[in-house]
Amino acid sequence: MEKKVYGAHPRPQYDAIVVGSGIAGGWAAKELAERGLKTLLLERGRHVEHGRDYILEALKQWRPSLRKKDRQARFEEDYYIQQHCDAFDATTRHFFINDRQNPYSFDPDKPFWWIRGNHLGGRSLTWARQSYRFGDVDFEANAFDGHGVDWPIRYEDLAPWYDHVEAFIGVSGQAEGLAQVPDGVFLPPMAMNRVEEAFKAYVEAAFPDRTVTIGRVATLTRRHQGRASCRYSGRCARGCIGGAYFSSLSATLPAAAATGNLTVRVHSNVESVLYDEAQDKALGVRVIDSETLDPLEFYGRVIFLCASTLGTTHILLNSTTRRFPTGLGNSSGTLGHYLMDHHFQVGARGTMPDFEDVFHQVGRPNGIHIPRFRNLDARTRHPDFVRGYWFQGMAQRPGSKRHALVQRMAQVKRTLRGTQAGSWYMWLGGWGECLPRYENYVDLDPEAVDAWGIPLLRVHCTFGENERLMRLDMQQTAAEMLEAAGVKAVRTYDTKAPPGLCVHEMGTARMGRDPRTSVLNAFNQMHDVPNVFVTDGACMTSSGANSPSLTYMAITARACAFAVDAMKRGTL
Secondary structure, X not given: XXXXXXXXXXXXXXXXXXXXXXXXXXXXXXXXXXXXXXXXXXXOOEOOOOOOOOOOOOOOXXXXXXXXXXXXXHHHHHOOOHHHOOOOOOOOHHXXXXXXXXXXXXXXXXXXXXXXXXXXXXXXXXXXXXXXXXXXXXXXXXXXXXXXXXXXXXXXXXXXXXXXXXXXXXXXXXXXXXXXXOOOOXXXXXXXXXXXXXXXXXXXXXXXXXXXXXXXXXXXXOOEOOEXXXXXXXXXXXXXXXXXXXXXXXXXXXXXXXXXXXXXXXXXXXXXXXXXXXXXXXXXXXXXXXXXXXXXXXXXXXXXXXXXXXXXXXXXXXXXXXXXXXXXXXXXXXXXXXXXXXXXXXXXXXXXXXXXXXXXXXXXXXXXXXXXXXXXXXXXXXXXXXXXXXXXXXXXXOOHHHHHXXXXXXXXHHHHOOOOOOOEEEEEEEEEOOOOOOOOEEEEXXXXXXXOOOEEEEEEOOOOHHXXXXXXXXXXXXXXXXXXXXXXXXXXXXXXXXXXXXXOOEOOOOEOOOOOOOOEOOOOEEOOOOOEEEOOHHHOOOOOXXXXXXXXHHHHHHHHHHHHHHXXXXXX
């Protein structure tokens, strides 16, 4: 039974098939449909309707039934991995996968927490929306220090596509003129509070090579593309009815649907890509209906795999043929290898004196940003590690949210004249680059299968010595900046969060110049199977220091333009 969300009745043959409806899949659907291709979008999970299905978006935060402790037993049973994500709680769990029903495995001494969504829109509904461009320091890193293979593209190749993406999604931010985090097409930036402004002044005076600015975030500060500006409600991961934050449901899928060229099928678990050895090309995909367990086949001229890094790699590894016994397009032997994730939850915090008379608006969906300042050139080179990191942070006052919720009450107004809101505190948290290493990889379990008969994915991944040494520096520099700003009782922290938790997994079907050492070319096209494209995080050749989602979107738009042009020329 076909489960249509948009479009007319599915045809036996499509111009394009897109697997996955998250950030990359939504962009692929939009770009391909707008360029005239009849496009089928396959989503393994359930249908979610923008707005209507954000069922807990408006519930009050203090409701006892929503407290995490009241449902901890169920979390431990069904969401034992997902519950570690900052965006997960009782109000958002329906946007996270059920771990018990969707198992995978990792080495006992190497935990990997795979955070997933199982619905239309995927993790675009729960992402943190931090949106930064990669610079040439990222694209040139592998060639410079010898870790991994050289990217086949540079910043100038992607710059117009960053423009294209930012102009559509809406990114609020402040131009700073820094090569390591290039400026973009920005909406007005969000405002720092007074404590953050003071912190900025102190830090930039003490460390002239460091910049403190507001984060760049795909959340609207004014009406844009028919979407409303942010209301600062602080409930982003529950869904945003007004569409103030970018997601597939609020932006790219409606744009694709408006063309009349898009058909969406949910509950469609893609098992493998169909490959014809005689024609030496992919014909389509094999799907297991997740409700009926019926096997189905869909055919298309071109296939875009955007099922998330591990989801896409899972499909390719399971797509074995006589020519590709270890996975489709794996003549290089690199498919599944070089898994990366940013390492984070490390930094410092403390209390900020002298601002007891200052209160601030709560719910700002953004923090401050300190762009990378390590290993940019000979002057900033660190003797112990390569690559770099950046900081996010925020100045907050405990109790401000409680007071804001009932701010019209006279009693609370009197309270605000005192000190019951507590002292200000300031925290900085680092996000660091992870090196591409062959020994970090995923493969298929030779025995265990899931409920749909598909072999389970196994993850073998850990952070290395370079990341460990970088984390020590992240703690030290965070503390020294806080202390320079007059923060008291500064304490460093390191939660030792395992790979996966940052939700920036990438690298298992990397781009490269040489088919002998990579899976994809400069346009995300498989070297071995040219009508298959991979544009989610699996394509990444290195992790870079900045958040990668904006790069996924720009790479996807660029690859779609290339694919459509090639089809029109008859070369694909």
